[in-house]
Ligand SMILES: Nc1ncnc2c1ncn2[C@H]1C[C@H](O)[C@@H](COP(=O)(O)OP(=O)(O)O)O1
């Protein structure tokens with residue numbers, strides 16, 4: 001899954017899991033779980049995430065890999081949300097884990113993403129859902145993450161969905177892309 005902060009990745013992932021039973025791995029959720037554990041590593045991660053910056057590549061990749069291995073016996077396939085955040089992360093993923101078969105690009109306008117995140121911030125309890133951090137996350141998304149989409153476009157595996165539409169209509173497009181796999 002690729003798409004800006006607040007574009008609707010988490011929302012669509014939930015629906016994908018319900019329909020297709022894939023193993024959903026959200027790099028953000030994995031990191032937030034580490035923070036919640038109160039570990040030393042969690043404290044360092046918390047400081048980075050609060051600033052809206054990217055955590056070190058190896059840390060995220062190791063966490064994803066561990067989570068994938070833990071489900072290897074039972075998984076019907078993996079749905080990875082929020083990774084890669086930059087081209088280098090995509091290259092490392094392929095070296096250490098493997099090549100993705102599809103990149104779902106959840107596309108929404110910057111203005112829409114800000115609005116959704118501000119609204120989500122009212123109840124999410126996420127320390128990065130505030131106006132200042134949201135701006136930084138968006139800037140970083142356009143600078144670092146959008147090139148990831150171009151990288152996979154070159155391979156012909158990008159499927160774009162219009163996340164300006166209501167959730168169920170977006171999911172209609174998502175399901176069509178997955179069914180064609
Ligand atoms: N298609 C859509 N229309 C309206 N609101 C949507 C939407 N998709 C998601 N949302 C809402 C749900 C959340 O409160 C907020 C951000 O969605 P999310 O799934 O948490 O995004 P992401 O995981 O990409 O950061 O926007």
Ligand SMILES: [Mg+2]
Nearest residue numbers: 009010026028
């Ligand atoms: Mg999310």
